[in-house]
Amino acid sequence: xxxxxxxxVLGNExxxxxxxxxxxxxxxxxxxxxxxxxxxxxxxxxxxxxxxxLVIFLLICVFCVVGPFLVPYNSQEQxxxxxxxxxxxxxxxxxxxxxxxxxxxxxxxGRISLMVGLVATVVSLLIGVIYGATAGYLGGKVDATMMRxxxxxxxxxxxxxxxxxxxxxxxSMWLMFVAIGCVEWLSMARIxxxxxxxxxxxxxxxxxxxxxxxxxxxxxxxxxxxxxxxxIVIATLTVPAVMLLEAFLSxxxxxxxxxxxxxxVLINEGQQNMEIFPWxxxxxxxxxxxxxxxxxxxxxxLRDALDPKSAKD
Amino acid sequence: xxxxxxKDLRTSFYTRDGIxxxxxxxxxxxxxxxxxxIVGESGSGKSxxxxxxxxxxxxxxxxxxxxxxxxxxxxxxxxxxxxLRKIRGRRISMIFQDPMTSLNPxxxxxxxxxxxxxxxxxxxxxxxxxxxIAALEEVGIPEAAKRVHxxxxxxxxxxxxxxxxxxxxITEPDLLIADEPxxxxxxxxxAQIMDIIKKRQEDLGTAVILITHDLGVVAGTCDxxxxxxxxxxxxSGTAEQVFYEAKxxxxxxxxxxxxxxxxxxEELYTIPGLPPDVSKPIHGCAFYPRCPYPKTGKPEGDRPSxxxxxxxxxxxxxxxxxxxxxxxTVLPKSDSPDEVEQAGAAx
Numbered sequence: 001x002x003x004x005x006x007x008x009v010l011g012n013e014x015x016x017x018x019x020x021x022x023x024x025x026x027x028x029x030x031x032x033x034x035x036x037x038x039x040x041x042x043x044x045x046x047x048x049x050x051x052x053x054l055v056i057f058l059l060i061c062v063f064c065v066v067g068p069f070l071v072p073y074n075s076q077e078q079x080x081x082x083x084x085x086x087x088x089x090x091x092x093x094x095x096x097x098x099x100x101x102x103x104x105x106x107x108x109x110g111r112i113s114l115m116v117g118l119v120a121t122v123v124s125l126l127i128g129v130i131y132g133a134t135a136g137y138l139g140g141k142v143d144a145t146m147m148r149x150x151x152x153x154x155x156x157x158x159x160x161x162x163x164x165x166x167x168x169x170x171x172s173m174w175l176m177f178v179a180i181g182c183v184e185w186l187s188m189a190r191i192x193x194x195x196x197x198x199x200x201x202x203x204x205x206x207x208x209x210x211x212x213x214x215x216x217x218x219x220x221x222x223x224x225x226x227x228x229x230x231x232i233v234i235a236t237l238t239v240p241a242v243m244l245l246e247a248f249l250s251x252x253x254x255x256x257x258x259x260x261x262x263x264x265v266l267i268n269e270g271q272q273n274m275e276i277f278p279w280x281x282x283x284x285x286x287x288x289x290x291x292x293x294x295x296x297x298x299x300x301x302l303r304d305a306l307d308p309k310s311a312k313d
Numbered sequence: 314x315x316x317x318x319x320k321d322l323r324t325s326f327y328t329r330d331g332i333x334x335x336x337x338x339x340x341x342x343x344x345x346x347x348x349x350x351i352v353g354e355s356g357s358g359k360s361x362x363x364x365x366x367x368x369x370x371x372x373x374x375x376x377x378x379x380x381x382x383x384x385x386x387x388x389x390x391x392x393x394x395x396x397l398r399k400i401r402g403r404r405i406s407m408i409f410q411d412p413m414t415s416l417n418p419x420x421x422x423x424x425x426x427x428x429x430x431x432x433x434x435x436x437x438x439x440x441x442x443x444x445x446i447a448a449l450e451e452v453g454i455p456e457a458a459k460r461v462h463x464x465x466x467x468x469x470x471x472x473x474x475x476x477x478x479x480x481x482x483i484t485e486p487d488l489l490i491a492d493e494p495x496x497x498x499x500x501x502x503x504a505q506i507m508d509i510i511k512k513r514q515e516d517l518g519t520a521v522i523l524i525t526h527d528l529g530v531v532a533g534t535c536d537x538x539x540x541x542x543x544x545x546x547x548x549s550g551t552a553e554q555v556f557y558e559a560k561x562x563x564x565x566x567x568x569x570x571x572x573x574x575x576x577x578x579e580e581l582y583t584i585p586g587l588p589p590d591v592s593k594p595i596h597g598c599a600f601y602p603r604c605p606y607p608k609t610g611k612p613e614g615d616r617p618s619x620x621x622x623x624x625x626x627x628x629x630x631x632x633x634x635x636x637x638x639x640x641x642t643v644l645p646k647s648d649s650p651d652e653v654e655q656a657g658a659a660x
Contacts, residue, residue, distance in 0.1 A: 204415050206369060207477070209369060210367055210405075210406065214398060221428075222417050226418065228419075
């Protein structure tokens, strides 16, 4: 009897992984209690582009967070006699029109951009996942009402919404978080809801109900972990989207206010002097673009790793 | 007093295409430690009966329209959700058809096994894990202490169904509802799973409701049998009564379809036509259009109700067919023009 079950296990393991060599399968069999996360991680590790993106992204984070302590300049310290100078031994990235060191401004701008990206994403994640899972699980009229509210917020023109907020509450960075968070959780909620709608018909949810678990327990312990795959992918793709939004708002002058800098602000300043002092645009734009690239590639890689069925080829 | 006393249970689904009366007045009772088999074709209302008892019917579109299900003095159909949660998993457990989807793929087996135990009993994690390991050993998982920390995808179908049984019985419930527990499994594993259910039932004194298509399984394991058709019970009684003294033409036709009882080399017997559409009102005997026995007339009006024939042996007799005729005298399906019309439409 044991033999039957063991062969069945072998068959199951081997069937969906035709590309693996025999040694790899054997290796996987030896792993005790390999979770789906571990499987996904091992798949991600094989994707060179995603790993490289992850490494570069982490380096950029370190550069922005630790960097300012290592540079002997202050991001707001002006040297009006110096003015805008090109990259040199003292100022690696040159200085801006007010004589501020661009290297340290790029680093600190990155801090703010990354922080906006991460905080707004986490906020949208929390709201979106719980909202979407509740709507999907409860279904019926509750679901319909909750999702119509989402549609309503979707229909709101983003720029006008932000300008209204700014008019009402004044300009502040936190308001921008709120504004971006308000918009970004919507797609998260929709994706989680659709995932939960599919999952709740599965027998393990029925089994959980039949074992006497409460709604809250089923949503938090049994449904949400099962939709985390797509959620993580969306989250990695939300970070660059949020950063772009922040850059867009700062570009319009609605976002981060000088003398604070974000990459969006720096790019805005840079494009005003693009023809005379091109480095002012080049450096922040380079880091911004690089970060967006990395996050997008990482998101792609994660999608393939967490949902092997959707992988190309 | 009986452990479970179901009276006139009626469950319908209110769909856009009309009201589907999936269960239309079912009554039965079950004592402690007894095994009740519910048999019938797909769509006869077997599963809906049990889902109604557990109140697992998706509402809407489903609704329990009436009846009572007294479980140890409490009505399962009217109790509050809070009370129900104390009974589900603790006193009544359920095993589902498909073991491949009935375990949460993201949680370790150990986590899932101890979750219900810790929810219903006040035990610490270590005791719970030990109990989970013991439960896995009981259902025949080798190296249970090691495998308990595995994930569901590392188990085969048969092993997962064993885990489901262990999970359902870990709280030592009074009643186990097994909804076609072997349908999705390999034939070689089916017998093992039935043996495990039977053995655990004897160990724990659990009453079991077994839903199945497999008449052989019913004959081998059940004390009592309900035969369902079109949302109602057609015949009920002890396993011996239903198998050796079958009265209802439907029960007799079902028996005739058992492959191992048929002559080798001949085409397998199937009941002609399709089960009735329960979204339309049924007049007279629901089985009439497919009934292979010689008829003395067409049943009209209300559906015949269950009548007790002998000690505990009930069947719904429409009184228009000669079911005492030996089963060999089954007529070829083209003999009755009525029936051809019905069967043709269904096909």
